[in-house]
Amino acid sequence: MSFATVTLDLLESFLQNGLVFILTLLGAIPLGLVITFGSMSKFKPLQYLVKTYVWIIRGTPLMLQLFVVMYVPGLVFDMPMQSRLTAVMIAFIINYSAYFSEIYRGGIESIPKGQYEAGQVLGMTKSQIFFKVVLFQVIKRIVPPMGNEIITLVKDTSLARVIAYAEIIKAAERYTAMGYIWPLFYTGVFFLVFVGALTLLFGWIERKLDYYKG
Amino acid sequence: MNPILEVKNIRKSFGNNEVLRGINFTLNQGDVLVIIGSSGSGKTTLLRCLNFLEEANEGTISVGGKVIYQAGGGKKMTDAEIRQNRLHFGLVFQSFNLFPQYNVLRNITLAPEMLELDKFKAEKGKKPSLADKKRITDEIEMHAKDLLTKVGLADKMDSYPFQLSGGQSQRVAIARALALAPDILCFDEPTSALDPELTGEVLKVIRELKNDNRTMIVVTHEMEFARGVADKVIYMADGVIEEQGTPEEVFGNPQSPKTRAFLSKSAIKG
Numbered sequence: 001m002s003f004a005t006v007t008l009d010l011l012e013s014f015l016q017n018g019l020v021f022i023l024t025l026l027g028a029i030p031l032g033l034v035i036t037f038g039s040m041s042k043f044k045p046l047q048y049l050v051k052t053y054v055w056i057i058r059g060t061p062l063m064l065q066l067f068v069v070m071y072v073p074g075l076v077f078d079m080p081m082q083s084r085l086t087a088v089m090i091a092f093i094i095n096y097s098a099y100f101s102e103i104y105r106g107g108i109e110s111i112p113k114g115q116y117e118a119g120q121v122l123g124m125t126k127s128q129i130f131f132k133v134v135l136f137q138v139i140k141r142i143v144p145p146m147g148n149e150i151i152t153l154v155k156d157t158s159l160a161r162v163i164a165y166a167e168i169i170k171a172a173e174r175y176t177a178m179g180y181i182w183p184l185f186y187t188g189v190f191f192l193v194f195v196g197a198l199t200l201l202f203g204w205i206e207r208k209l210d211y212y213k214g
Numbered sequence: 215m216n217p218i219l220e221v222k223n224i225r226k227s228f229g230n231n232e233v234l235r236g237i238n239f240t241l242n243q244g245d246v247l248v249i250i251g252s253s254g255s256g257k258t259t260l261l262r263c264l265n266f267l268e269e270a271n272e273g274t275i276s277v278g279g280k281v282i283y284q285a286g287g288g289k290k291m292t293d294a295e296i297r298q299n300r301l302h303f304g305l306v307f308q309s310f311n312l313f314p315q316y317n318v319l320r321n322i323t324l325a326p327e328m329l330e331l332d333k334f335k336a337e338k339g340k341k342p343s344l345a346d347k348k349r350i351t352d353e354i355e356m357h358a359k360d361l362l363t364k365v366g367l368a369d370k371m372d373s374y375p376f377q378l379s380g381g382q383s384q385r386v387a388i389a390r391a392l393a394l395a396p397d398i399l400c401f402d403e404p405t406s407a408l409d410p411e412l413t414g415e416v417l418k419v420i421r422e423l424k425n426d427n428r429t430m431i432v433v434t435h436e437m438e439f440a441r442g443v444a445d446k447v448i449y450m451a452d453g454v455i456e457e458q459g460t461p462e463e464v465f466g467n468p469q470s471p472k473t474r475a476f477l478s479k480s481a482i483k484g
Contacts, residue, residue: 117311132324212376213374213376214375
């Protein structure tokens with residue numbers, strides 16, 4: 001068993017981690033914004049409902065959520081989950097959108113009231129104030145915590161293994177069963193390289209946004 | 215001459231705390247009204263009511279003989295009406311509230327540009343073409359540059375707010391408010407957040423605006439400036455107008471004991 005074969009094999013399964021990563025971001029980034037608006041709603045029942053939801057999602061392990069999404073439909077509703085990828089995506093998007101929503105909320109609430117008022121006295125509409133004045137400032141403020149969360153996501157993709165999704169650590173475990181332990185440790189390199197690239201990317205975004213202060 | 219601004223019986227409470235307890239005054243075109251009084255007397259709340267940042271519980275506000283705000287007056291104003299009506303007023307904040315992500319010129323042109331483009335759409339019933347857009351933005355930009363020259367900051371138009379001193383920031387904020395050509399320009403303690411050596415440049419701009427015959431309402435703690443620039447002075451205490459008149463009357467010969475006590479304290483401080 002050559003190093004090159006193992007590398008190619010692991011790389012192929014790491015594409016599954018990449019797929020979970022990308023799809024989670026595509027789903028959770030917008031869904032998180034919807035949840036944010038719910039948790040900041042002036043309509044109290046909605047606000048409490050959304051806050052309870054966020055509490056449950058953030059208060060239980062992602063691993064447990066994967067099990068629930070995978071098995072509860074079959075056990076309770078007699079509608080077994082047809083695809084492991086679907087189960088993984090539902091659990092990851094729900095989980096990460098809850099975290100993203102809290103980051104967004106923190107960002108939006110950190111913008112001084114004076115920015116809204118300045119927009120108001122200048123005759124702007126609510127949406128003009130949000131999109132032309134506030135949004136960009138929020139983005140600048142949430143880039144560091146979002147970077148942190150997104151880096152966590154890279155590593156969390158390996159949790160998909162608990163419902164037998166063919167990601168990289170699951171692939172490496174096949175070698176362990178054959179008596180080779182080193183491919184399992186070798187998977188760390190793939191995560192490190194991916195996270196390294198993301199770190200550079202977020203550093204670049206932060207520098208781009210650093211042309212102004214405040 | 216009919217007054218440009220007429221404020222009748224404005225009352226405002228926050229919970230059980232009645233901050234404004236029946237405010238009445240008028241202001242003539244081109245006059246400068248200075249409002250003085252200790253912290254918590256309701257000066258800022260009054261300005262905020264005029265600018266629709268707070269909704270008065272009672273009272274009316276008329277500009278140029280037209281009622282633009284009537285508390286509890288049957289139907290609620292729509293957002294669009296509020297936006298339209300508040301443009302009679304401009305407001306310069308104590309803390310500037312410039313938009314940090316835009317440079318000085320963009321801070322000034324942003325709102326007028328959106329207003330003009332919206333107006334174009336409403337009048338012509340179609341989106342402005344690129345040529346129309348360019349004509350509108352060019353015009354607004356030229357006007358903005360004139361205003362920057364007026365406040366002495368033509369060389370700062372490409373700077374960002376964090377690169378400006380407090381006095382420069384406040385002068386940009388004044389230019390930004392002027393860009394919408396309000397009938398009445400309000401200042402909420404415009405120099406309170408500034409180092410003493412920077413207040414002069416802001417007060418100078420306000421004096422120049424007075425020479426242009428601009429109608430202004432200034433809330434300030436700068437008594438000497440108030441006396442020099444005001445055509446009319448209001449002293450507020452505990453949510454009411456304790457005394458009003460010309461600066462000679464209020465500063466030179468105050469009638470109310472409260473006014474006298476306030477002015478003597480201010481004199482010691484200043």
